[in-house]
Amino acid sequence: MTVRTRSTTAVRATPGRRAGARGISRRAAAVAFLSPSMAVIGVFVTVPIALTFWISLHDWSMYTPLSEMSWRGLGNYQDLLASQEFFTALRNTVIYVLLVLVVTIPLALALGMLLYFPKNAGKGVARAALFSTYVVPTVAIAIVWGALYAPDYGPIAQAFDAVGLDAPAWLSDPGTALVSLVVFHVWQMIGYYTILVIAGLTQIPIDLYEAARIDGAGFWRQTVSVTLPLLRRTTTFIVLIAIINAIQVFDPVYILTQGGPAESTTVLSFAIQRSAFQYGLAGQASAMAFSLLLVLVAVAGVVLAAMRRRS
Template sequence: MTSVITAEMRASRQSRRDGSKKSRQKGQGGLSALFLSPALIIIGVFTLIPMVLTFIISFHQWSMFTPITEMKWVGLENYATLFEDSNRIQAMGNTAIYVAASILITVPLGLLIAMLLYFPKLRGQSVVRVILFSTYVIPTIAIVIIWSNIYAPGYGPLSTMLQATGITPPGWLSDPSWALISLVIFNVWQMLGYYVILLVAGLTQIPGDLYEAAKIDGAGIVRQTWSLTIPMLRKTLVFVLLMTFINSIQVFDPIYLLTQGGPAGSTNMISYEIQRSAFSYGLAGESSALAVTLFMAIVVVGVVLGVVLKGRNK
């Protein structure tokens, strides 16, 4: 009988502890919500509400030169006409080439530089990292001023070096065949340092004992990179790949400041076409449909990369 009473008393005390713990958790949850509410309000006002409005406007015909109350419902018409405009089709093609070229150049080059900065224990590595990262934090307008002179025909450094070797320099930003390539080079130079820092941070998470074991087994640098570094760095590489995709597909400042989508539409991208359709032509509905399509493309790529990464980790 005594044992039964003792067990009941223990169960009662445990129940009171669980109830007290739950009440504390509820109190902490309410306190957390209170502290997070200003940030959530700001995110809602400046991010979620504009996104919802953009989605709603994409189903309407509306000129930005008229009040928003004059919007006219057109359903999916704006989406159906996206591929009927030659300028938008060209912008999508240019964007695809720009994104693919940026990824194919930036990710392997960033990995190579990160490994060169991390594995050889040399003096001055921190200084080199700071210099590389500075290209990312410097305002784009300042970088554009420098690169507009680098690409300048006749007196620019690139043209001068080619002329000195007897090669006729192309019109870097004025030739439709070279303008898009010139923007890719600009993008790689500007963003490379940011990705290198991310990859170096990922390399620091790989245990050094694994490399020692690989050396003992006779694995060379190439074998270590392919069988050890890249698999262990998979999460960081996927993140860098995703960030390269997002930053490249959303490119706007260099186009607006260097080429304005020209020459002959060779550097017109989706992001620039959205801005031009909305603010130059007043086609808010069509530009919103294009913006929603761009957003969905980013979401799809992000989901696919997440699924691939999750499948590899199983």
């Protein structure tokens, strides 16, 4: 009897040991597969962020070796708080982001539903045409839009002249320059956000719409009660991506306006580039870049926390 008990105990212990060994081997395999990607992230993301923060604590010119940096501590950040140029760039960036969100999110939702629900033969062509604006290089699009906005020979100015109206000075007027860049940004990015909305719509079960129709709900009622609530995660992702893309805008500002006129289109990304490469103030530019990173992290945290609370 004793021998049988011991053998039974040994047999029962064997599967547990095998499961533990299997779990260890799976964890080891996961570490082995993830190690290359984590190493790449560490080299190309974490190290540059740490180096940017380290440079922001020093006085340094882009034209001298790193060994010639002089320690300044938080002096660059204190200079930012007293810099009118920094707050002008920050204000322009906030206005730019808000305008992009106000226009992009409703338009992307409307276009996404328009290209998903109706059973039309040309939906695929329309989706491809919308998405094509996103894949074209920004520099090429900016050159084309610069010609469109031209006050003398541009097609938009000629269209105004044709109806007897004076065309606005789109890029040379401080009151319209930033709005003109917002129009350019929305035109370029709306196709990408529309495709994301369509991808989110494909995840909503058709049975919910059939049940809503049986209950007598029309299109608008279905949109408010079914579509928009179930698109909440997709909408949150689009908002975050739109904010990040709008904050990082640089190419159209550099090509079309150079921050003018009268600093009306000077956004943070352009101010960082100008401080580092034109003024040679790499420490101050790094402080601005790290501050921008903190703003992005804070905005993303606030948006995600708000959506979790609503859920």
